[in-house]
Amino acid sequence: MSLLELKDVSLNLGGKDVLNNLTVEFWEGHIHALIGPNGAGKSTLASTLMGLPGYTHHTGDILLDGESLVGVPVDERARRGMTLAWQEPARFEGLRVDRFIAAGAKDKSTDTVRRVLDRVGLDPEKYMRRAVDRTLSGGERKRIELASILAMEPRLVLMDEPDSGIDVEALNRIFDALSDFKERGATVIMITHSQEVLKHAEHAFLMCSGSILEKGGVGRIEGYFASHCVPCDHENVPDIDELAGVEA
Amino acid sequence: MSPTSQQVETARELLASLGDFGGHVKGDDIAHLEVHGNEVVGSHLVPGFEVDVDPLEDGIEAHIRVKKGVRLAKPVHLCFGMLPETGLQRIVMDVEVEEDAFASVQAHCTFPNAVDITHKMDAVVRIAAGATYEYFERHLHGAEGGVLVVPKTKVEVGEGARFKTEFELIKGQAGVIDFDYEVDCDAHSLLDMIARIWGRGHDRITIRETARLNGEEATAVLQSHIAVKDEAVADVYNSLAANAAGARGHVDCKEIVQGAAIAKAVPVVEVNHPRAHITHEAAIGSVDSKQLQTLMSRGLDEEKATDLIIEGLLG
Numbered sequence: 001m002s003l004l005e006l007k008d009v010s011l012n013l014g015g016k017d018v019l020n021n022l023t024v025e026f027w028e029g030h031i032h033a034l035i036g037p038n039g040a041g042k043s044t045l046a047s048t049l050m051g052l053p054g055y056t057h058h059t060g061d062i063l064l065d066g067e068s069l070v071g072v073p074v075d076e077r078a079r080r081g082m083t084l085a086w087q088e089p090a091r092f093e094g095l096r097v098d099r100f101i102a103a104g105a106k107d108k109s110t111d112t113v114r115r116v117l118d119r120v121g122l123d124p125e126k127y128m129r130r131a132v133d134r135t136l137s138g139g140e141r142k143r144i145e146l147a148s149i150l151a152m153e154p155r156l157v158l159m160d161e162p163d164s165g166i167d168v169e170a171l172n173r174i175f176d177a178l179s180d181f182k183e184r185g186a187t188v189i190m191i192t193h194s195q196e197v198l199k200h201a202e203h204a205f206l207m208c209s210g211s212i213l214e215k216g217g218v219g220r221i222e223g224y225f226a227s228h229c230v231p232c233d234h235e236n237v238p239d240i241d242e243l244a245g246v247e248a
Numbered sequence: 249m250s251p252t253s254q255q256v257e258t259a260r261e262l263l264a265s266l267g268d269f270g271g272h273v274k275g276d277d278i279a280h281l282e283v284h285g286n287e288v289v290g291s292h293l294v295p296g297f298e299v300d301v302d303p304l305e306d307g308i309e310a311h312i313r314v315k316k317g318v319r320l321a322k323p324v325h326l327c328f329g330m331l332p333e334t335g336l337q338r339i340v341m342d343v344e345v346e347e348d349a350f351a352s353v354q355a356h357c358t359f360p361n362a363v364d365i366t367h368k369m370d371a372v373v374r375i376a377a378g379a380t381y382e383y384f385e386r387h388l389h390g391a392e393g394g395v396l397v398v399p400k401t402k403v404e405v406g407e408g409a410r411f412k413t414e415f416e417l418i419k420g421q422a423g424v425i426d427f428d429y430e431v432d433c434d435a436h437s438l439l440d441m442i443a444r445i446w447g448r449g450h451d452r453i454t455i456r457e458t459a460r461l462n463g464e465e466a467t468a469v470l471q472s473h474i475a476v477k478d479e480a481v482a483d484v485y486n487s488l489a490a491n492a493a494g495a496r497g498h499v500d501c502k503e504i505v506q507g508a509a510i511a512k513a514v515p516v517v518e519v520n521h522p523r524a525h526i527t528h529e530a531a532i533g534s535v536d537s538k539q540l541q542t543l544m545s546r547g548l549d550e551e552k553a554t555d556l557i558i559e560g561l562l563g
Contacts, residue, residue, distance in 0.1 A: 052541055078547035090538040093502070094473075095560025103556055104546025131560070145542075152546055 003028035003156060003187045004049070009060035011048055011210075018044050019058065020210040026156075031178060031188045033198050035221055036207035037229045042191040043087065045207070046158045049189075050084045051077050064156070078104070081155030087164055087191075089145040091133050097144055098128040105151035116147040119180065121173040139166040146177050157181055159190035163197050175200055193230075198222050251290060259290035262329050265360040266388055280325040283308055285337055297324065297351065307338030307368070314379070316346035323382075324351060329358035330365055333394070341371040345379045345409075352382040359387075362394040362423070369399040377406040377434075386416045393421025393449055400428045405437040407463060412440040418562045422451040422480075429456070435463025435492070442471040444562040447480035447509070458487040461495035461524070468497040475558040476509035487516040490524035499528035504535055504558055 002025035011019040018041045026032055034042050047055040049062060051074045062069045064080055072080075083104075092100060101116060102108040114124040120143040130136065132144060142165065149157060162174050178200050181188050192198060204221035206214045208229070214221060251259070259282045274280055279297045282290035286307050293299060296318030300311040314320065330337050345351060359365050375381045389395050397417075405411045415427060422445060433439050439459055447453045453476070459468045474482045486499045503511040513530040535554050543553035 050545055053537070073544075074541060075544040075547055075549050075553075078545050082545075083547075084545045086538075086542065090536070090542045092539055092557065092560050094563045095556065096563070099556065099560070103543060103548055148546060 001028050002026060003065065004189075005063040005066075007061040007063070009048070009058050009062060011044065011055065011058040013044070013054075018210050019048065022060070022210075022212055024205065024212050024215070026187060026189055027203070028187050029182075029185045030202045031182060031190070031200060033201035033204040033218060033221075034189060034191045034207055035193065035198070035204055035225045035229075040207045041210040042207050043160050044210075046084060046160050046189070046191060049158055050074060050082065052084075078152075078154075083149055083152055083154045083157055085142075085145055085149055085157060085159040085162060087161040088138070089141040091136075091141070093131065093133045095132050096128070097130050097132055100132050100144065101148045101151050104148055106153045107151070112151050113147075116150040117144075119150060119173075119176060120144070120147045121169065121176075122147070139170040142166050143170055143173055146174060150177060150180060153184065154186060156187045156189070159188060159192075161191055161193075163192060163194040171196065193225075195222065255287065255289040258284045258287075258331070261331055262289065262327055262358060265329070265331070265358045266327070266356055274325070275322070278322045278325060279320070280327070281310075282327045283329075283337075283339070285330055285335060294320065296320065296349075304338060304340070306336045307340065309340040310342070312341065312343045314345045314349040314351045314381075316376075317348045318346075319350040320352070324353045326353060326355040327358065328355065328367070329360075330367075331361060332365075333361050333363040334365060336366045336368070338368045339370070341369065341373075343371065343373040343381070345373070345375045345381045347376040347406075348378040349376070350380045353384065355383065355385040357385065357387045357397075359395045360390050360420075362390050363392055364394050366396040367398070369401070371399070371401040373401065373403040373411070375403070375405050375409040375411055378408045379406065380410040380412075382412045384414045384416070386414075387420075387422075389417065389420030389423060391421060393423040393451055395423035397423065397425045397427070399426075401430070403429070403431040405431060405433045405439055405466075407434040408436045409434070410438045410440075412438075413442075415443045416445070416562070418444060418446040418559070421449050422447045422453060424452045425454065427453075427455045427457075429458065431459040431468075433459065433461050433463060433466040433468060436465045437463060438466075439468035439470075439497075441469070442473070444473045445475075445482070446558065446562055447474070447476040447482055449478050449480060451476070451480040453480065453482040455482070455484045455486075457485070459489070459497070461488070461490045461497060462492060463495070464492045465494040466490075466492065467495070469500070470497070471500045471502075472513075473502050473561050474511065475504040475506075475562060476511055477506035478509060479507070480509045482509075482511045484511075484513045485516070486514070486528070487518075488526055488528075489518040489520065490526050491520045493521050493523040495521065495524040497526045499526070499530075501528075501530040501532075502561060503530075503532040504561060505532060506534065506554065
């Protein structure tokens with residue numbers, strides 16, 4: 001059963017068509033991977049799904065639980081269970097980690113804050129009172145953002161390059177979080193190029209030039225991507241017939 | 249002399265107005281002083297910390313002395329305020345922190361019912377060689393913002409001495425603030441000064457921070473973190489001069505502007521020695537879009553997300 005459905009979604013940014021007639025369903029409770037070369041429109045799609053400013057003038061429809069999200073602002077989408085983990089999490093000068101996590105948490109108790117910090121491998125005693133600012137490394141901020149999403153208990157998580165800028169330890173904690181989302185029945189759509197991350201996905205979508213070209217098993221999609229898209233040998237005009245012939 | 253029952257009751261009301269915000273603590277080993285209008289309504293001193301208070305017609309004149317070598321283990325708590333809606337409170341303060349002494353002061357200024365109140369502070373602070381003086385002043389104003397706050401302070405920081413001060417007004421409406429600090433720093437001294445203010449409605453906020461690093465290796469950081477919304481206006485003038493070898497400092501002004509509010513920052517940095525160094529940064533603008541979208545993608549509406557970002561900046 002699909003949780004999120006796109007019907008003929010197109011988006012033009014600055015005179016360029018960056019999303020082209022996307023029609024796709026994302027099944028509930030699964031971990032989906034969105035693969036594609038740089039500039040394919042993956043992050044644009046995540047921003048469009050979340051309804052971020054500058055990405056709301058698309059045509060077509062986006063449905064969550066069968067209800068249109070057109071005209072629904074970011075915060076209301078979040079309250080309906082969607083959220084976004086950014087490729088480069090924001091810095092908040094002076095805002096304490098515990099306040100940041102509790103802000104969107106379903107249960108705002110200190111116990112919850114401690115639990116999610118522990119889950120992402122950060123010692124609550126050391127981190128709760130620190131600020132989400134430049135004194136934290138990119139990996140630490142990424143883990144804190146993930147902790148805030150765990151506390152939120154969303155139904156749909158959009159993850160933009162969850163592995164970017166982090167070390168192996170942090171990556172393992174992200175995999176733990178993916179397990180948690182899966183166990184709770186949440187749906188995850190993650191944008192990634194990492195083979196390590198892709199191992200945790202159940203389905204993959206290949207995106208190129210603003211279109212979703214193919215969907216299916218991770219191995220098949222990843223195989224095509226690895227052999228043809230890095231570097232892109234089709235100048236963003238993929239060979240559909242060849243893709244269909246790639247074995248899983 | 250023991251306070252009268254009326255003074256005890258006034259002190260209780262004054263401190264109660266702070267609520268959870270104040271943290272005004274009492275205890276046998278904690279020095280404290282409560283002043284309502286021109287009347288001392290409560291006080292307690294500890295060895296090495298001397299206070300002489302003379303009443304003025306419209307306030308008090310206080311002489312505070314931390315004796316040589318005395319290091320106060322617990323912060324001193326001061327509370328200035330007025331419970332009525334109108335009036336003038338003038339605090340003249342002369343502070344002497346003697347050699348190698350240490351004192352940390354938590355001052356709370358509360359005007360919970362203010363409609364037309366003026367709170368003036370004229371302070372002179374001398375921090376002798378090797379001494380450390382910390383002064384944290386937090387204001388609690390009512391919802392109407394009917395307070396004119398005029399703190400003017402001159403500070404001398406002696407050789408190897410440290411002075412750290414914070415001025416905070418983020419609860420209630422600021423009213424009119426005309427904040428003026430002037431600090432002279434001797435060799436190897438350290439100055440850390442920060443003002444955090446949240447202006448709303450028709451608040452008018454003026455911050456003037458001036459520091460002169462006159463001695464070798466003196467260091468200073470001047471920070472102003474201001475948020476203004478509605479039709480509030482904030483003008484921040486930071487001036488830092490390095491006049492000796494190895495003197496170094498940084499000026500940092502951050503202002504968030506919302507609605508029809510206006511903010512202005514004027515940093516003046518002056519270097520008068522080839523081996524001195526000063527940096528400055530000023531950032532004025534609306535709430536950062538990515539911060540806002542991040543919090544909104546956790547379900548906070550725009551107003552709550554903005555408030556949380558500002559609380560972080562000012563916290």
